Amino acid sequence: MSSWQSVFHPTLFTNKVALVTGGGSGIGRAISKELASLGATVVIASRDREKCLQAAREINDEITLCCSRHGRKLEDRGRVVVGPSTSIRDEEEVQNLIHHTIEKYKSLNLLVNNAGGQFVCAAEELSSKGFQAVVQTNLTGTFHVCRAAYEQYMRDHGGNIVNITLGNRNGMPNMIHSGAARAGIENMTITLSQEWMESGVRINCVRPGIVWTDSGFENYGPAGDLFVEKILPSLPAKRFASPEEISSAVCWLLSEGSSYVTGSVVSVDGGSAFHFLPLIDIEDTNHLPVYGVLPRKAKL
Numbered sequence: 001m002s003s004w005q006s007v008f009h010p011t012l013f014t015n016k017v018a019l020v021t022g023g024g025s026g027i028g029r030a031i032s033k034e035l036a037s038l039g040a041t042v043v044i045a046s047r048d049r050e051k052c053l054q055a056a057r058e059i060n061d062e063i064t065l066c067c068s069r070h071g072r073k074l075e076d077r078g079r080v081v082v083g084p085s086t087s088i089r090d091e092e093e094v095q096n097l098i099h100h101t102i103e104k105y106k107s108l109n110l111l112v113n114n115a116g117g118q119f120v121c122a123a124e125e126l127s128s129k130g131f132q133a134v135v136q137t138n139l140t141g142t143f144h145v146c147r148a149a150y151e152q153y154m155r156d157h158g159g160n161i162v163n164i165t166l167g168n169r170n171g172m173p174n175m176i177h178s179g180a181a182r183a184g185i186e187n188m189t190i191t192l193s194q195e196w197m198e199s200g201v202r203i204n205c206v207r208p209g210i211v212w213t214d215s216g217f218e219n220y221g222p223a224g225d226l227f228v229e230k231i232l233p234s235l236p237a238k239r240f241a242s243p244e245e246i247s248s249a250v251c252w253l254l255s256e257g258s259s260y261v262t263g264s265v266v267s268v269d270g271g272s273a274f275h276f277l278p279l280i281d282i283e284d285t286n287h288l289p290v291y292g293v294l295p296r297k298a299k300l
């Protein structure tokens with residue numbers, strides 16, 4: 001167990017109820033832990049409920065230990081609790097998760113749409129079903145959760161939403177499905193920030209670069225190892241992000257300190273959006289016929 005503790009005030013989210021989708025692993029787990037360590041009641045949910053239950057037990061123990069190590073008051077602690085098993089692709093399951101949260105914890109002030117993912121596949125080999133699976137998970141799933149939270153609670157009480165996307169400024173070779181879905185989430189966020197302004201709902205995105213999570217990289221198998229070998233040296237920061245570096249941006253957006261921020265995307269990527277990343281190799285031949293005159297030394 002690490003002795004990590006949040007930089008934010010320990011009671012920042014006291015009396016707040018938060019929902020973090022995919023909160024049982026990786027980035028979502030780090031976000032859930034930080035929110036609960038700052039006083040929130042955090043509901044986590046995903047398809048694998050057992051995984052969420054285990055994560056909740058571990059996080060609650062870690063927070064208690066952290067409080068005693070750092071001399072913090074135990075009564076300031078929030079806690080992580082587990083909602084029903086939910087696939088965000090399934091609208092009914094999402095409606096049920098939101099209903100359960102409001103029934104049991106009486107409000108839903110903060111929502112983090114973190115659940116999502118993809119697999120590595122070149123566009124020409126990708127089936128329509130595979131494309132749709134990723135778009136439905138990331139884009140449609142995020143829409144389902146936002147809309148259910150709004151209809152059932154935030155329309156009448158206000159709220160604050162953060163959607164996790166992915167650094168895809170230069171496209172996403174071998175992940176066309178995810179690149180398209182995340183760009184969709186960012187545009188949907190801008191639209192919702194305007195439609196839901198009158199209800200006092202703020203909504204923003206955090207766009208991570210590459211974050212080291214065991215769960216995330218296991219998902220890719222050997223393709224994940226290759227990715228690490230190839231991409232790591234080309235990152236400007238020469239390292240990946242930690243999950244906590246994503247979480248602190250989320251906490252800032254969920255706090256009053258960002259009260260004039262809505263419809264925005266906060267990149268947490270160590271500057272990699274402005275740097276070429278060799279996501280695919282392109283052969284050293286002339287691919288684009290020249291129009292006009294180009295000297296020999298201007299070509300490979």
Ligand SMILES: CCC/C=C/C(=O)SCCNC(=O)CCNC(=O)[C@H](O)C(C)(C)COP(=O)([O-])OP(=O)([O-])OC[C@H]1O[C@@H](n2cnc3c(N)ncnc32)[C@H](O)[C@@H]1OP(=O)([O-])[O-]
Nearest residue numbers: 116117118119120121127129130133134137210216217219
């Ligand atoms: C720059 C990178 C930084 C980012 C890092 C992260 O995000 S880390 C976070 C990483 N964490 C995560 O990504 C976690 C969450 N990710 C997931 O759960 C999955 O990746 C998911 C989103 C596809 C959903 O999966 P699911 O099981 O619910 O989907 P399903 O069973 O409904 O399948 C639908 C169809 O998709 C196709 N297809 C599927 N796999 C492959 C493949 N490898 N190859 C080719 N095709 C594949 C296949 O056609 C399949 O149909 P079939 O042929 O079986 O009839």
Ligand SMILES: NC(=O)C1=CN([C@@H]2O[C@H](COP(=O)(O)OP(=O)(O)OC[C@H]3O[C@@H](n4cnc5c(N)ncnc54)[C@H](OP(=O)(O)O)[C@@H]3O)[C@@H](O)[C@H]2O)C=CC1
Nearest residue numbers: 022025026027046047048087088115116210211213215216
């Ligand atoms: N790691 C990275 O480098 C980056 C990650 N991201 C994104 O951040 C988020 C978290 O990723 P990370 O923590 O690394 O990886 P994880 O694989 O640990 O997280 C993905 C989470 O989403 C949940 N999930 C997936 N599909 C569904 C679904 N249909 N319904 C409900 N929950 C679902 C999973 O739980 P379960 O399987 O139980 O359903 C899991 O907890 C993802 O959206 C990811 O794409 C973005 C940029 C970079």
